[in-house]
Amino acid sequence: MSKAETFLDRSMIALVSRISGRTAVALALILYVGGGLILPLTLGWPTLFLVEANLVGAVLAAAVCIGWLMVRVEAGNRRHLVEWTTDLRLLDPEEFEWLVGEVLRREGWTVRETGSQDSPDGNIDLDLTRHGQRSIVQCKRWTAMVVGVDEIRRFLGTLMREHLPANAGIFVTLSSFTEQARKEAQEAGITLVDSSSLYSHIEKVRHAEPCPECGKPMILDRSKHGWWLRCAAGRCSGKRDLSREPGRAIELLMQSD
Numbered sequence: 001m002s003k004a005e006t007f008l009d010r011s012m013i014a015l016v017s018r019i020s021g022r023t024a025v026a027l028a029l030i031l032y033v034g035g036g037l038i039l040p041l042t043l044g045w046p047t048l049f050l051v052e053a054n055l056v057g058a059v060l061a062a063a064v065c066i067g068w069l070m071v072r073v074e075a076g077n078r079r080h081l082v083e084w085t086t087d088l089r090l091l092d093p094e095e096f097e098w099l100v101g102e103v104l105r106r107e108g109w110t111v112r113e114t115g116s117q118d119s120p121d122g123n124i125d126l127d128l129t130r131h132g133q134r135s136i137v138q139c140k141r142w143t144a145m146v147v148g149v150d151e152i153r154r155f156l157g158t159l160m161r162e163h164l165p166a167n168a169g170i171f172v173t174l175s176s177f178t179e180q181a182r183k184e185a186q187e188a189g190i191t192l193v194d195s196s197s198l199y200s201h202i203e204k205v206r207h208a209e210p211c212p213e214c215g216k217p218m219i220l221d222r223s224k225h226g227w228w229l230r231c232a233a234g235r236c237s238g239k240r241d242l243s244r245e246p247g248r249a250i251e252l253l254m255q256s257d
Contacts, residue, residue, distance in 0.1 A: 016067040024068040028061035035060070082106070083206060083219060086232050088174055088198070089143050096141040097125050100172050100198070104128060104137070106205035123158040128170075136162060140173040147173050149180040156188055166190055172198060203232075213238030 016024060036057020040050045081099040085091065091099060101111040104126065112127040126137035138155050140147060152171065159169045167189035171177075176194045177185070185192050193201070211218050211231040218229040218240065231238035 016064060017071045019068070021068065024064055028064045031064065032057040032061035082202060086219065088195070091141065093139075093141045096174070097139045099202075100137065100139050101126050103198075103201050103205055107201070109135075122161075123155055124162070133168070134164065135168040135170055136164065137170045137172060140171070140175075142173050142175040144175065146175055147171070147177045147181055149178060149184050152177075152181045152184045152188075152190065155190065156184075159190075174198070211236060211238035 019027070032054075034057075036054040040053040045053065081091070081095060082102045085099065088096065088099070097113060101113055105111050109128040109130045114122075114124050114127050123138050124136045125139040128135040128137060136159070138151075138158070140151070155169055155171055156166060159166055169188075169190040170193065171185065171190055172193040174195050177192055182192060206219075211233070214231060214233055214236045218238065219232050221228055221230050227242040229240040229242060
């Protein structure tokens with residue numbers, strides 16, 4: 001994909017992610033009816049140009065509608081990851097970035113995913129803004145490898161390149177950090193989030209009912225007997241049968257969509 005195509009794709013995604021469904025439909029109608037029919041007819045374009053303009057208007061209108069739907073589907077997927085994922089090690093690198101981004105959204109940040117699994121991301125997976133403040137996030141879905149000081153120093157270089165102070169950096173991993181890496185990050189001001197810290201953040205932002213046994217969040221699940229809530233804590237047997245509460249099951253499903 002060329003740089004121009006990448007720019008157009010990102011521009012379209014940025015546009016449709018900021019508008020409502022009604023606005024997307026209105027924009028699609030303007031592009032198709034206005035740009036593809038009314039404008040060419042008003043200007044008296046010949047038939048060939050009229051057909052081409054109509055085709056271009058239809059393609060752009062479809063791109064807006066499909067793009068808006070794709071953004072909403074991806075947003076739903078991110079919410080599902082936060083609500084229903086209990087073992088983060090099962091996530092692939094892209095899903096891991098989505099989950100971290102959704103957690104940060106719920107903590108009040110405006111999040112833009114910038115990482116790419118197919119091309120270099122410049123050590124920036126998530127670009128954050130809140131109250132006029134910008135921060136960047138590096139996500140490492142490492143489970144066995146410990147993050148060392150070299151990774152922290154590379155991230156410091158990224159912050160310098162972006163003209164950001166060190167305390168604007170957040171480094172997230174599923175594993176942990178070496179003592180030297182923690183010391184370097186602490187001296188610089190980088191926020192480190194390891195596996196246990198990330199699970200703690202997730203529990204705080206989950207929209208789940210507390211378990212009657214241990215108080216930890218419960219997640220929605222389904223078996224052959226119907227819908228039920230089960231405790232997210234692996235060793236706890238707390239659960240709640242929703243077979244007689246179909247309305248509650250539907251409400252929880254709607255919250256996750």
